[in-house]
Amino acid sequence: MAEAIAFDAAELLLRKLTSYAYQEVSRAYGVYKDLRVIKDTLTIVRCLLLDAEEKKNQQHALREWLRQTQNICSDAEDVLEGFDLQDKRKQVIKDSRSTSMKVRHFFSSSNPLAFRIKMARQIKDIRNRLDKVAYDGTRFGLATINVEPGLVVHRREMTYPDVDASSVIGRESDREEIIKLLMQPHPHGDDDGDKSMCVIPIVGIGGLGKTTLAKLVFNDKRVDQLFQLKMWACVSNDFDIRQIIIKIVNSASTSKFASTSASSVTFPHQENINNLDIVQLVSCLRSKISGQKFLLVLDDIWNDDRAKWTELKDLIKVGTVGSKMMVTTRSKSISSMMGTVPSYVLHGLSVENCLFLFVKSAFKEGEEEKFPNLVAIGKEIVKKCHGVPLAVKTLGSSLFSKFDLNKWKFVRDSEIWNLEQKKDDILPALKLSYDQMPSYLRHCFAYFSLYPKDFTFLAGDITSLWVALGLVQPRNGNENLENVAREYIDELHSRSFLLDFDDIGHFFNFKVHDLVHDLALYVAKEECVLVQSNTRNIPEQARHLSIFENDSLGHALFLKSKQVRTILFPIDRVGLDRDSLLDTWVSRYKYLRILDLSDSSMVTLPISIAKLEHLRVLNLTNNCKIKRLPHSICKLLNLQVLLLTGCMELETLPNGLGKLISLRQLFITTKQFVLPQNEFASFKHLHTLDFYRCDNLKFLFNGTRQLTFVETLSVQSCGSLESLSLYSFPKLQTLYLADCKMLTMSLNNESPIQRMPMRHLYLEEFPGLLTLPRWIVGIADTLETLVITKFPNLKMLPKCFTALTHLKRLDIRHCPQLSTLPNDIQRLTALEDLRIYRCRELCQKCRPQFGEYWPMIAHIKRISIGKQKLSH
Template identity: 45%
Template sequence: MADQLASAIAANVLGKLGSIVWREFRMIVKIEGELKELTDTMTTIEAVLLDAEEKQASNHALSNWLGKLKDIFHEIEEVLDEVEYQVQRKRANDKYGRTIKEVCDFSSRTKAFWSRHFQVVDKIKSIRERLGKIAGEKDQFDLTAARVEDRRVIHTRREMTHSFVPPSDVIGRNNYKENIISDLLRQPNGNQNVNVIRIDGIGGLGKTTVAKLVYDDECVAHHFELRMWICVSEDFEIPRLIREILMESGVRIDENFGPHNGLQTKMREKLKNKRFLLVLDDVWNEDRNKWNELKDLLLGGAKGSKILVTTRTNKVASIMSAVSSYTLEGLSEKDSLSLFIKYAFNEGEDKQYPNLLEIGKEIVKKCKGVPLAIRTLGSLLFSKVNEREWKFVRDNEIWKLEQKEGDILPALQLSYNPMPSHLKQCFSFCSLFPKNYLFDSGKLIAFWMAHGLLNKKPNTQDEELEDVGDMYFKELWSRSFFQDVEKDFWNNGYQFRMHDLVHDLALKVAEEVCSADDFHTQNNAKTVRHLSFSHDGRQVPSFFDTISSDVRTTLFQTKQQELILVEKCISRFNCLRVLCLSDSCFEVLPSSIGNLQHLRYLSLAGNEKIKKLPNSICKLYNLQTLLLHGCSTLERLPKDTRKMISLRHLTVTTTNEFLFGNGENCLNSLQFLLVSRCPGLESLFQRMEKSLANLRTLIVSGCESLTSLNLDVKCLTALEALVIEDCKVLTLQKERHVLPFLTGTEDDRDLKFKIRKLKIYNLPELESLPPWLEGSANTLQFLSISFCENFMALPEVEWGSDLKSLEIIGCPKLSSLPKDRLIALRELTIEYCPELIRKCKEEDSFKIDHIATVRLQD
């Protein structure tokens, strides 16, 4: 991946050289000449990188040349980051003042300031000279400069919807579906209560898709009292599977739930005398003893219970003792072509391009009936009408490489290769997570942002980096690299998974710079820059000593018991951009964390022992994401939190009664704020008059003592999504609010909330929506009010044409909706509101004929 991403690194460096930060630095230090020469050299090199990356596989000297470029590009990045840190530091201190000691020490600070900047100038000059020599070597490779249009990303993609696959969208699998359903519904003849049905076949044939069609079938849903879906993959550890089964069956599990034997007992109780369906998807376990142990624990279900297993290996299939088995074959030529057309063309468009269709038939034959390969290449060619691009796929040399039976990586590689370099780099980061991992797009986008992979287009002031990341995510989704995508509506993101074979591709393209627990066979330690660990970490400190100190990502995905591990990581890797210590158990975060000048993403989420954060954390002027939710004993945020001027994404759990102790003018860059499970929190915002102007999403959850949000329209003009849940004493009527649309100066009258999504859940004291929300009546698109037992009325205001979805659940005192005010409503859900449902069914009381989707449940 390192060489393939040289073009992305170059683009990132050029973007930074033209940034506001560097324009500010140029005003302080006169280095115009050096920077212009460096920029010109970088631009010349960038133009030929795409051609070089395509040719490097067959040219060892060219590959080495790209390697040298990559190393020096990383050096430039370090210098740019150092400058960015110093500029951000200056901004923070100029804005919020310096300590008395700093003022008294003015002379030494001034000397140090100029010393640092002269060092930067010397570094830039040295790098520029070395880069010029390397750039001169490009002429020997006969490289072609890419045209501007070749480097432009064209985002012409079909509209994204959701992850549910309607039966009509699955081609060539209906017979399998019907036969499997028949077996599931059939009562067993033998003595065993629980029978196994197996679906097997090579990767990419659609085993999981068939299982989903069966699982979601209405007859199946009604037949079984309990349905559970477990993604197994390579981790067939019985305790883990029991926990997953319990959680799927509605039992809440935490780390202190009890010993393994207790979990077994709980599961047997849950399944006893119930007819259940358990899907074990993607099983790799070849140990018959483990399989028998799990099966024995499931035999207490009622007669007719079924276990549906999907697997791709014959040995796994042989130990299952299934009463029925289905081996998926490749799609027929006709079905393969139908599937390809569905992904490569808009509906009916294939008839307009008969020449492309003929080329497509030849491409489909090379896919050998494997749906994943067909979908991926169809997605690749969607919207492309140039025959040359289609023939490039058909005639590519990659088809001639030696392939194993059922190997579809060539097809996936063909879809990967033409991607722009920034998308390749974003895709490769997915290799840091294990197979079957449930991704969160917001977290992934924050990773991309931390590494500078998100580039805004010129003249797009209203576009945020998060919007760019969302566009990148949807681009990868549209290319079929992501699947099972579900919209996380209120967090304004998505959850998704990757097919195992797509994950294999990510590992393949990232193998030179990423490591995922492969300590003993790692043969590229000096090039490793991104680390992911999913074991107990006992071997990690010694492993740290064997790799380059230029690590940019350290991701721990398991509980870490030893503080020495954290200290070792911080001291060893001073170039870190991402440090994930989620679910850790240490009590003190080392003050040396403040030395990580390049850090942009820090997660301490789920640490239940940490009580305080060192104030040195506020020296992380470049930090964009700070995750502290689930830190149940954290007393307060550091006093200088306001100096973290780059912070865009913050989640907090604290025991303090106030969120920000000294909140004047802090967190101006914040886009997303989650305040979760703060039992003593009484007021959300204090003295925030000019802050949070860029906040777009605010989620307040589980704050039982919260009496006031202290919202101010002048503070939150960018707020789009507001979620308030599980706040037992919050009425939303005691706010320190400003109503510029009712009072105030003429300039103030245009200021109002512009909320698009509002969710209120389990506020038992709420009786009505507060006046300060009425200003959003014309912008609100989605409104959900659930389990507010004293809620009595929606305001009689003119709800605008944007309100498309209204959800009312568990509000028994609400007896009516605004008459003739919900003119644009397209979705209406009302559940457990008996009086309101009765009124809605009376035509004279409330007309619902114009609403496309109506769900009423008593």
Template identity: 40%
Template sequence: MGVKGELNKLNDTLATVKAVLTDAGALQETSVELSVWLGRLEDVCYAIDDIVDEFDIVVLKRQVNQRSIKRKVRHLFSCSNPLVFRFRMGHKIKEIRETLNQIAANRSNFHLPHVERSLLPHRPRETHSSVNASDVIGRDHDKDLLVDKLVKVADGEGVAVIPIVGLGGLGKTTLAKLVYNDPRVVNYFDLRIWVCVSDEFDIRKIIGKIVDKESLTLQRLQEHLQEALSAKRYLLILDDVWNEDLQKWRELSDLLLCGAPGSKIVVTTRSLLVVSTLDPIYVHNLAGLSDKESLFLFMELALGKGQMEQHQNLKKIGEQIVRKCKGVPLAITTLGSLLHMNTELNDWCSVRDNAIWNVQQTETGILPALKLSYNHLPPHLKRCFVVCAIFPKDYGFHSSQLINIWMALGLLGSRDQFEEEECVGNTYFTDLCSRSFFQDVRYSVVDFEFRMHDLIHDLALSVIGSEYLVLTKDSPKVPNQEVQHVYISNKVFLRNGFPSSVLQLRKLRMIRVEENISAFWSQSVVDTCFSRFKCLRVLVLKGPDFETLPRSIKILQHLKYLELWSCKLKSLPRSLCKLQSLQTLQLERCWLLKELPRDFGDLVSLRCLSLTTEGRFLPGKVFQSLTRLRTLEIQCCHNLECLFQTNGNKTRGIPSGLRTLVITRCRNLGSSPGLPYLTRLECLKLDRCDKLDLTMDEESIREHGGGLTSLRALKMDSLPNLLTLPQWLVRNAANTLKHLVLECCRNLITLPEDLNALQELDIFFCPRLIFMPEGLHALKEIRISCCPILKKRCQREIGEDWHKIAHIFGGGQLTEAGGRRWWWTAGARSLQAQGWGFNVFFGCD
């Protein structure tokens, strides 16, 4: 059998090995021998992955070299010559197969059972972003009690502290959100601030979050804090506090005393020792849900609203399941999601009788439920979920970022060769959301923003185990050789470069450096990193202090995800363009980059690019070569005048496969002639481009085959030249556009006539005008923000455009809410009655 045949067999073997590792992973805690055997199998898994990757790299390089005769000759005499390469790889494959045979011979010693990969059928359910009071069970009394405490001022009371205390998963943060958004609280306080504190009680960071200026010195932050809070009655939520140091709390609280009488600080915490440092006026001890509330929540999630009484046999088992959850909403929600729309009696009994409930846990009733839910994930979702452990607690995720990392680590398989990996990743993300592994999910037009509950993060850490290492001052001197992912959270750790013990971890797949380490992250340190960690797939650096990347970056042939934050890059080396496997290149806040290297088009695998450049246009020849580019984000390109250099040809120089385009703060961008010819574009975001003019000849666009006929989401923010939505855009996207967001377009005069063609219109953050066009059956919410001319034209009864929206208000009624007047429509009430769970209203004042 030839090398190609052996490679195909290796690919099949790799899939089988991953399945065995996933299925047997839960059993290794019961046997040291099994744990060692799985470790050997995992090493082979990574070795196979490297070999498969090397074959892909050679194919990609051959594709690039075909463009030039000189390159073909160089390739013939290089170490990647096909004959030399096949001979070398043939030996590697033979060694791996022999190792696999030895490992496989020992499998029978462990009597590994076949583990069902999908014991419970699962149907995804729709998730929502913010707390909806109607979805929260059993907390009305807690909310009213806390609101009452917040809006009353005792004699002589200054800034008062109220802690909410309880076990993890009880819903402390959810309760705080309910209180924070209650109309009585909104009207009472001049200022409301939400800060997530989590593990590290860093005063400078906390103040930075309060004033939204984290990069300043402590002295400047204190000045901004005084200015922000002085003489104002404020509410500050400090969520998830662990600090038990009295001195640290006093240092912070002294800075917060400048508020007006009646100001309150609400602290959520699991620790009574934290409470002892606060000197509170009242402590709210949050209890678990009652048996009745627990059962109601569980059955609503498992069977759907109002279905409990129709399944009496399942109700009895449900009562036994929720007793094991001991009133903890997170445990109840997780198991309810696990059984969602499943009415098989045996599956419910399997959850009730699972042996995992007998495992002792530090958090009463919660971790067994979470682990049970994890164990029922299919293997592909298990592998994707554990990757979340490499991010810190309370990390603000973006789904696109996570999906790109999944892609880089080879976790996105496709049953359909024509299905793109981003689509597979979105499916995986949606599945994990529907199973309650993510929370606070919010759609942001381009992707989803979300977080993970601390206990879900703990679960991911427990599963990833020794593969993950956080480098701090307390890190082990000799890390486990199984480490694959490293997260550096303490800049002091790198004062003298990478420790020799870490440099021995030659098989690292990922390095994330979140702290700004500009003082320690020299080119020599980076060179060392590149030369030692040749198997890297993901590299994230924040604040490296150099003007160009070291040329040695070409060593990282397996690198697929490179993210650089806040560095002084003026140029990219040509050697970067030798990374034919690179899929994601994020250059965030690298303001000084003058231009792209001329061979940039050789990055033939590039799918996601985010950059800032000082050029006047994006080089068309380069971008036309990036045929796999799907996401392009251009930010703060202050010299950019034209998006793509087309040289008169309407379609020349544009990345035709682009799906997402984001243009932010490009103040001199005047035109974008190539934009209508991005016919596969699905998401478009235009933000703070002062000179952008979208006026174009619709007939010419149609003649040249243009039109955004695939557009699903459009956001336009702060575009002074936008008077109306361009007809060439609206007509072509009428059958596909589902999300339209208009913010701060102060000169916007009118909306298009044919609004009924749109399927969904979401216009967010409107302090004044909100309305629903007729016939939009997929509608969630419609808002228009800060568009004063349009507001006037849509004024009730007398506005020029009132006729476009008048049909919405038939049978509506005027009501008071949040200190303002709202018009609730008959359409909104009927939709709410169908269980859509959203409000539609029109601001009248």
């Protein structure tokens, strides 16, 4: 992925160089002209990078040129961060009003004069290196290409409707479901109230067989009886109205169902249709389909421009009632935009069907009977494919007529991304989706490779990483970066890259399809490295390390390069068990952005941790031996996320915590009885505050000042907590309260009830409550998510419940005494996701079709009662 990462690194750097803030600061430090020259040279190099993408396989030296370019961009980013860090030092000194601190600052290497000299020297070095790669790029014969790399993609071959139905495995039930939809009358019409045409989207990941399914349906004899005219048009990357019309007209002309009496107007032969202007083309189109009951398949849709889709739809609304369209796409958002009925989400094949298809691809007919040992290995190989037929065909075909046992074992034991791929194989097919992403998504996507397959991502696991690495860009200056990162997640989900996505409002979790994980490994290549017991060396180019096994932790293994930006321990109970190795990392990797020491066994952190001036994320989760943190940790002025969850022996937070002026998220487990509110009031960017098993806390803070910055507050298993004033958090949007046995749910807020801007409320394990607290009235105008879990004595929902007119998600679990819903629950018109689980009597009353409450909730878009899930 060198070319993509180099381009994205150049993009990020250019964005910084052109920002008003950097222009101002460069003038202040006398380096404006140098940075302007760097920006101009980098603009040229950025354009050369796109040509390098096309030519890198022909010229080996280009790969080294790409690496050098990437290194320069990364080094330049580190230099520019020096400006930010210097400003933060000034801010801390100003806020401290400490004379001694000002004197120390003057005599340190970061005083204004020393800083100016250091920066000038480093910027001159960057300028010289960048000039050299620009010169080398032109010497390689690279041309400047002024387009986004997302628009320079390898196009998929045009598809056609013909298919040998006997060769298609395991799609019989899917075909029947789609044909049922084609036979049904159009129930709703589109947004304009037009009922003449129904659009049925088929959506799924690349290689799943969407086009094959559409072909099966298109060629079914029952479909021939339903429609007077059948047409097929492969749209692919460009949603060019003119070209689509030509394809539809050509398909209509060659259809055996085309009516010869549809119009008396004559048009040029098919080979001359390209010469028609758009007016003639539209007239030709309408002549072909007007008055016909037709089926039109638009295969492989990528474009999400609603205006273009509306334009095309309006042109073909001339068929008779009952005309239908099928569209295939990898994008859920596109299928939602185009569909007039719920999308048909295509799933993978069964293991049995996968094995049947694999054997068919790997052997001549009957040949497999001679090689039962190979078939046994084949059973293990198909597990890697996770139901995706193109992956099965790719691996099966690669072994066709190869009977060497070792070759089969090699395919079984290798990651798919390490196997040779032809242009029509699975990884190139999936890479089409990757190529189509905007640049900000492509660079984020690669970091899924740092986590193991089948990993369950929770809210914040990867979004904090993206933010820390500077990959998330606000669309305006005040936008919350975590909210933008959540939008990135939603977009990846829409593109069918994520599995088992569970949206619970502020919180969410998901998995990544194994083949998508293979794609992430494929595009990340040497940039991201998984460190395991069999890892013998780490490439010099590696910037992000993910350690899967304790046995892999050896001093000799870790490279001496200063380029490392990330060290992760993503697997539970795998962590650092040697203080000496941490000392090595701190001294060697001074540009670290993310240091994950979760599940480690350290007693303390070294004082030298303060040398990691660029550190954004420090994760100490479940470090059960740590009693104190060094005060030097408060010098990490770039730190955005500090996780101390599960540090059960931590006696106190370090003094001076308020100096962490960049802190955005703080997760705390401590033995303290009370927290210094003045320290917390110093934070200007902290929006997430989490308390877990703080057993001695009776009150969160020892002051009355409001924490106007906090938007998300989580308090869990704090057994001594008696009081919590929500008025201390006037901007609170998300509240999670769980298992706080001494906490009265009045929260000191019952009188008078005031309005709060809360959007998401999660209440868990409060056995003493018989109903919900009265203060919920104060959030009626804004609440979107309500989750109630483990209320064993909850018997009814309050009368004010149906005042929650903005509620989108209602989740009720483990409330065995709750047996009724409000009679006017239909007033919750915004409700689109209802889940009721482990509430025996209530589940019975909400049973689909038969429960007494079913008529009141049947209109809700997504319903899950017990284990039964329903979607409209």
